[in-house]
Amino acid sequence: MIAVSVQAQRSREKCPPGVxxxxxxxxxxxxFGDELLAEASIEALLRCGVGRGQIVLLSNAxxxxxxxxxxxxxxxxxxxxxxxxxxxSETLLLGGGGLFQDATSLRSCLxxxxxxxxxxxxxxxxxxxxxxxxxxxxxxxRWMTRDALQCCRVVQVRDDASxxxxxxxxxxxxxxxxxxLSLSGLxxxxxxxxxxxxxxxxKKFLINLRPCADDLPERFARAVAEGLASGSEPLGVALSExxxxxxxxxxxxxxxxxxxxxxxxxxSGAARVWSGAAGxxxxxxxxxxxxxxxxTPLTLAPYDPKVRAFAESHNIPVWREGPLPTPRPAExxxxxxxxxxxxxxxxxxxLSGVLI
Numbered sequence: 001m002i003a004v005s006v007q008a009q010r011s012r013e014k015c016p017p018g019v020x021x022x023x024x025x026x027x028x029x030x031x032f033g034d035e036l037l038a039e040a041s042i043e044a045l046l047r048c049g050v051g052r053g054q055i056v057l058l059s060n061a062x063x064x065x066x067x068x069x070x071x072x073x074x075x076x077x078x079x080x081x082x083x084x085x086x087x088x089s090e091t092l093l094l095g096g097g098g099l100f101q102d103a104t105s106l107r108s109c110l111x112x113x114x115x116x117x118x119x120x121x122x123x124x125x126x127x128x129x130x131x132x133x134x135x136x137x138x139x140x141x142r143w144m145t146r147d148a149l150q151c152c153r154v155v156q157v158r159d160d161a162s163x164x165x166x167x168x169x170x171x172x173x174x175x176x177x178x179x180x181l182s183l184s185g186l187x188x189x190x191x192x193x194x195x196x197x198x199x200x201x202x203k204k205f206l207i208n209l210r211p212c213a214d215d216l217p218e219r220f221a222r223a224v225a226e227g228l229a230s231g232s233e234p235l236g237v238a239l240s241e242x243x244x245x246x247x248x249x250x251x252x253x254x255x256x257x258x259x260x261x262x263x264x265x266x267x268s269g270a271a272r273v274w275s276g277a278a279g280x281x282x283x284x285x286x287x288x289x290x291x292x293x294x295x296t297p298l299t300l301a302p303y304d305p306k307v308r309a310f311a312e313s314h315n316i317p318v319w320r321e322g323p324l325p326t327p328r329p330a331e332x333x334x335x336x337x338x339x340x341x342x343x344x345x346x347x348x349x350x351l352s353g354v355l356i
Contacts, residue, residue, distance in 0.1 A: 033286030208282030
């Protein structure tokens with residue numbers, strides 16, 4: 001994450017005049033993947049001529065988000081403040097992530113549906129980039145998702161499964177990719193990916209686990225531990241506090257080998273972790289995205305349709321049961337430049353259309 005060295009001088013207590021974009025997503029919750037999506041969205045807006053002073057971000061931790069990104073941020077849980085921001089804004093951007101899903105509860109659908117509807121009634125143009133849509137198992141979740149997406153001027157999804165869900169809802173969408181794939185500066189030019197034998201080499205091997213509803217993390221951890229060659233250097237990589245706690249617990253239970261666990265909070269930390277890594281095995285989508293950008297051979301354990309879709313689109317080996325497949329570098333995927341080009345085209349279409 002590109003930290004802004006000097007906090008904006010203007011007051012954070014009032015929404016600045018001339019707001020072009022209010023950004024909403026799962027920001028400020030301590031998940032590094034979602035912070036990457038916020039950064040990618042802001043960078044796209046800057047490339048398209050929107051100034052930092054014309055962006056307001058809705059966040060769970062507004063002061064931290066303001067320092068990190070150099071834009072104004074307000075508390076997403078204060079309806080009065082959110083309404084004030086939207087009244088002064090031209091557009092509402094849902095900037096990446098799996099915002100419309102009811103796998104755990106209806107709360108996410110309800111929040112973002114309510115936000116889109118508030119914007120729509122205030123005459124603000126809603127739009128969405130880099131979305132995963134689904135799973136949606138309830139009639140209420142499907143109705144709220146359909147209604148919200150049909151209010152949006154542009155809806156871009158990041159995988160074919162999401163496009164199929166949207167088509168089933170009658171919501172027009174455009175194909176795309178995860179917004180974080182546009183962040184070419186995270187690792188620099190890097191080196192060609194290391195070749196792997198069937199056994200992992202005796203070098204740094206990255207492991208990422210995240211909690212989910214079943215025992216997948218424990219079963220995957222056992223497969224990874226059994227696949228590590230003698231002399232390898234396992235390193236736990238946490239993208240959130242829950243990842244960190246889970247891997248510590250699995251080490252205590254002797255399921256994972258003893259290893260350091262590093263919590264990634266910014267781009268420099270990610271660059272240090274992925275530098276020289278010979279392979280990786282993980283669960284989170286943005287662990288996969290970062291591995292792909294770094295050229296690190298990878299095996300994934302999909303806990304969610306979005307991770308499965310990323311593995312399929314990039315020809316990444318998937319673990320289901322038994323021995324861990326040999327990690328491979330991501331293939332077939334788009335370049336950061338091509339992702340930036342498609343994002344920028346949509347941004348310009350929406351932002352120019354607001355003025356018509």
